[in-house]
Amino acid sequence: MNQTEKTIGIGELNHGRFKTLPFSHDFCITCGLCSSSCPASGIDGFDPRMLVRMVGLGLEDDVVNARWPWICTMCGKCEYVCPMDIRIPDLVRSIRGLREKAKIPGILQKGLEAALKTGNNLALPKEDFIYIVEDVAGEIAEEPGFEGFKVPIDKKGANLLSTIHNKLVNTHTEDLKYWWKIFHAAKEDWTITSENWEGTSWGLFTGDDEAVKVMAGRIMEQMKRLEIKNLLWPE
Amino acid sequence: MDSSNVLVIGGGIAGLTTAHELSKLGVKVELVEKEPFLGGHAIQFTCKAIESCAKCGACMAEEKLNNVIHNENIKILTGANLNRISKNDRFHYNIQLNPDDKNQSKCTGYSSSADAVIMATGFEPFDPVKKPYGYRVFKNVITNLDLERMLKTNGIALKPSDGMPPSKIAFIQCVGSRDSKLNHLWCSKICCASALRMAHVIKSRKPETSVTFFYIDIQGSGKDFEALYQKAKEDFQMIRAIPGDIYKTEDDWLKINYFDNLSKASIEEVYDMVVLSVAMIPGSKTKELAEILGIIPCDTGFVGSCKNNGIAGSGGVFVAGTAGGPLSIAESITHAVKTAWDVAKYLKTRGR
Numbered sequence: 120m121n122q123t124e125k126t127i128g129i130g131e132l133n134h135g136r137f138k139t140l141p142f143s144h145d146f147c148i149t150c151g152l153c154s155s156s157c158p159a160s161g162i163d164g165f166d167p168r169m170l171v172r173m174v175g176l177g178l179e180d181d182v183v184n185a186r187w188p189w190i191c192t193m194c195g196k197c198e199y200v201c202p203m204d205i206r207i208p209d210l211v212r213s214i215r216g217l218r219e220k221a222k223i224p225g226i227l228q229k230g231l232e233a234a235l236k237t238g239n240n241l242a243l244p245k246e247d248f249i250y251i252v253e254d255v256a257g258e259i260a261e262e263p264g265f266e267g268f269k270v271p272i273d274k275k276g277a278n279l280l281s282t283i284h285n286k287l288v289n290t291h292t293e294d295l296k297y298w299w300k301i302f303h304a305a306k307e308d309w310t311i312t313s314e315n316w317e318g319t320s321w322g323l324f325t326g327d328d329e330a331v332k333v334m335a336g337r338i339m340e341q342m343k344r345l346e347i348k349n350l351l352w353p354e
Numbered sequence: 355m356d357s358s359n360v361l362v363i364g365g366g367i368a369g370l371t372t373a374h375e376l377s378k379l380g381v382k383v384e385l386v387e388k389e390p391f392l393g394g395h396a397i398q399f400t401c402k403a404i405e406s407c408a409k410c411g412a413c414m415a416e417e418k419l420n421n422v423i424h425n426e427n428i429k430i431l432t433g434a435n436l437n438r439i440s441k442n443d444r445f446h447y448n449i450q451l452n453p454d455d456k457n458q459s460k461c462t463g464y465s466s467s468a469d470a471v472i473m474a475t476g477f478e479p480f481d482p483v484k485k486p487y488g489y490r491v492f493k494n495v496i497t498n499l500d501l502e503r504m505l506k507t508n509g510i511a512l513k514p515s516d517g518m519p520p521s522k523i524a525f526i527q528c529v530g531s532r533d534s535k536l537n538h539l540w541c542s543k544i545c546c547a548s549a550l551r552m553a554h555v556i557k558s559r560k561p562e563t564s565v566t567f568f569y570i571d572i573q574g575s576g577k578d579f580e581a582l583y584q585k586a587k588e589d590f591q592m593i594r595a596i597p598g599d600i601y602k603t604e605d606d607w608l609k610i611n612y613f614d615n616l617s618k619a620s621i622e623e624v625y626d627m628v629v630l631s632v633a634m635i636p637g638s639k640t641k642e643l644a645e646i647l648g649i650i651p652c653d654t655g656f657v658g659s660c661k662n663n664g665i666a667g668s669g670g671v672f673v674a675g676t677a678g679g680p681l682s683i684a685e686s687i688t689h690a691v692k693t694a695w696d697v698a699k700y701l702k703t704r705g706r
Contacts, residue, residue, distance in 0.1 A: 148532055149594075150570045154613035154620075156598030161620035166613060168595075200486070200598060202533035 133177035140174070140213050146203040147171045153197035153207055165190045167197050167207055174210060179217070188214040189224050193324075216326025223325050231321040231330055238337070239317040240285045249313060251288045255295050259303075268303060273345060274310035280342055281311055281351040282318030298353070309351075312341045318354040359384065360697060361445060361468040363436055363643070366394020367411075367683055368675020368690040369474035370418040375694030377427035381701065384466060385422065386449055390433040393419050394476050396683050400505035402551035404558045409578065410551060411683030412506075418687070437463070439646055445471050445670065469704060470670040470697050471647060473657060474690065475640055477676040480530030480538070480633035486599045487526065487630055492608060494520070495600060497529075498549055498631045511556050511563075513627055515606060519560055520627035524610060525549050526597060527569040530633035538633050540654055543680040545631035546573045550586050552629075557589055566591040566625070568612065600628060634680040647671045654679065672697055 137144070153167040154160045160167060165187050173182050182188065188211045197207040220228055230240035237243075243251075249272065256270035271277065281302075287295045302309045315337040322330030342350060360376055362369045365387030373383045391397075396415035402408040422428050431449055439447040444467050451462040479499050482489040489495050493515040496504070504511060513520050527549065531542045546569070553565045567590050572583055586592060597612040607624040614621045636655035644651050649671055651657050658678025674693040675686040 146534065148570060150528065150532070151595030151613055152598060155595055155611055157613070157620075160613050161618065164618040166615075166618060168613070196598075202535055204534050 127178070131178065133179070134175075136177040136179045137174050140210060143203065144171050144174050144205055144210060147175060147205060148203060150202060152200045152202065153205075156196045156200045157191075158194060158196065159190050159192055162190050163187070167191075170214075171205060171207060171210065174214070182214050183217045186224075212323075212326045214326070215324070216328065218326075227321050227325050230319075231325060231327065234317055234319070234321065235330060235333060238315040240319060240321065241289055243285070243288065245313055248288060248316070251292065252295070252311065255292050256299070259296055259299060265300065265303060268299075270299065271310040272313050274308075275345050277310040277345065277347050278308040279310070279349045279351055280338075280345065280347045281309055282338060282354065283311060283316045284318045284354050310345065310347070312345070315341055318352055320354070359466070359468040360470045360472060360701075361386065361439075361447060361466075362472045362474055362674075364394070364474035364476055364675075364677070365389070365392040365430070365432065366474060366476045366675060366686075367396040367415050367418060368476065368677070368686045368693075369394070369472070370415075370422050371687050371690035372472050372474060372674045372694045372697070373428050374418060374421040374425070375691055376697060377422070377425050379698055380427065381698070382427055382429075384429045384431065384468065386434050386436055387430070387432045388435055392422070392430065392432060395479075395499065396686070398499070398506060399502045399548075399683065400552070400555070402548070402555055404554055408551050409576075409684070410548065411687065414683060414687060431464070434464075436643070439471070441648075441669070444469055470672060470700055472672045472674050472693060472697060473643065473647060473649070473677050474674040475637050475643060475677045477634040477656075477680065478637045480536075480635050482529050482630045482632050484536075485529055485630070487529070487597075487628065488600045488602070488608070489630060492600065492602050492628075494606075494608060494626060495628045495630065498525075498545060498552070498629055501552055501629050502548075505552060505555060510559050511627065520563065520625075522564040522566075522625045523553070523556065523627045523629060524566045524568060524597075524608075524623075524625040525553060525629045525631060527567070527631045528596065528633075529630040530635065531631075532570065533633070536633075538635060538654075540633075540680060541573055542631075542634040543573065544634070544682045547576075547579065547582065547682075549629065549631045550574075550582055553590060554582075554585065564591070565589065566593060566623070568593050568595060568597055568610075570594070570596060634676060637677070640677060649673070652679075670700060672700075 149168060151168050157167050159165055163186055170187055191211045193208045195208050233242040234240045252270050256268055259265045260268040320331050320334040359382045362373050362383055362385040365385055369385055373385045376383050393415050399412040401412050402410040433452045435450045437448040437450045439445055446467045449464045487495055494513050511520055527545060530536060531538055557563050557565060594615060595612045597610045599611060601609040603609050603624055607626050608628050609622060609624050611622055641651055644657050648669060649657050656679040657673050672693050674690040681689060
């Protein structure tokens with residue numbers, strides 16, 4: 120759809136198709152400010168204005184199968200400059216949500232499915248997770264000023280629950296230390312959980328509202344279980 | 355109608371026209387203008403003729419001005435603000451002269467009365483400082499009204515940075531018009547034709563000048579417009595996109611980003627002057643004055659006829675020109691003549 124012009128039969132246009140989307144794409148005056156401002160426009164011919172128009176015309180198959188919605192970085196500049204207040208990033212996300220799950224590009228769906236099944240994108244078992252975080256805590260304890268440092272896991276009644284981005288217990292364990300050292304220095308009463316600690320929610324990127332709800336719900340459950348009022352969700 | 359008086363608020367093209375038309379009928383007019391000069395925006399506009407008259411109406415402002423000065427039926431008060439106005443069968447008002455002159459020691463108030471009031475308070479240009487185009491940051495980013503004055507004064511475009519003619523100009527249309535976030539849903543009507551005509555004037559006097567137009571769609575009407583548009587497509591680069599940001603390059607050029615429909619690519623291009631065609635918006639005091647006069651402004655903030663106000667002369671208050679919404683000079687004059695006739699009819703019904 121992106122490079123060559125094609126003839127569209129009038130029957131392919133169905134203005135009712137995207138009626139359920141809560142965005143005022145019908146108000147688009149085709150000024151092109153979105154496309155002029157977008158940092159990703161031009162990549163594979165990506166043209167946000169054209170995408171909004173295709174949604175307005177009801178070309179569902181074309182937009183859902185297109186690569187364009189997945190090129191968007193969801194930075195939101197288009198929405199910021201749009202004189203008609205069209206919520207283009209939300210529109211893009213909704214289009215992504217209409218894609219058949221098996222056809223979602225990259226590792227997004229694989230990671231999301233692992234998270235829904237095991238509690239985290241890596242499918243990291245509980246024992247392995249505890250081993251890793253205690254190992255990192257041990258390294259901190261060896262540093263001057265942090266003698267006796269321990270990572271509080273599942274601490275009931277703590278002031279603050281912190282979620283963890285899966286890459287921090289995978290390839291970026293050093294980054295865990297920054298957070299924890301700040302908590303320690305601030306004398307924060309904090310904790311992490313042994314299960315469902317995942318801070319990422321890739322349903323946000325795949326347009327899967329149900330998955331986002333499940334992931335957020337699990338964090339809520341942990342807060343209730345441990346009677347914690349404050350949440351730090353650094354993702 | 356010799357005994358009747360009409361107060362005209364605003365000395366732009368519409369105010370001058372209504373004053374002159376009424377004076378011809380023997381009506382005594384008082385015309386109040388807050389600025390120290392008459393003619394409003396229109397008198398600052400440039401003639402857009404190249405080989406023949408473009409019928410832009412700019413010259414008519416001067417003609418109308420000549421009609422009102424030294425006119426025994428018209429009393430002109432410039433640098434004057436309407437202080438108070440109230441209605442008790444007739445309108446009674448107080449005018450303050452030179453309100454900005456701090457050195458005034460004498461009493462400068464002036465009281466009078468009128469049978470009808472004409473609101474000819476005009477428009478204000480949208481201030482594009484709110485848009486990401488660097489107006490008042492980059493010297494060579496100007497508005498269409500700045501360009502009007504520049505062409506009227508110098509005959510050619512000159513870069514404010516160094517006083518030299520620009521070699522590559524970009525016009526950006528609809529700056530502040532058709533913008534839901536600003537609550538400016540209207541098209542300002544005049545900017546497509548006037549910007550295209552100014553670009554033609556520039557190019558006719560300096561043919562080596564390159565001109566690019568960034569637009570949403572070209573809005574024009576009238577039998578001459580199609581020819582103007584066709585010529586524009588031959589002479590200018592016409593790009594159907596509004597640019598996102600303007601940046602200054604190291605050598606003081608202006609870099610514009612836009613998405614090109616034809617090549618389906620994001621393009622970066624530099625210009626040495628950028629002209630922003632800014633919206634016509636209601637004057638900042640329009641609402642306040644309308645309320646005092648008992649007029650309900652439209653949702654746009656203009657006081658033209660719309661479904662919720664129904665002003666048209668009710669109670670002796672009338673509107674002329676762009677106070678009612680965007681109009682060209684010619685349209686303003688036509689509207690003002692019509693208003694003058696409505697006022698005359700109103701005066702007659704009152705037996706004046």
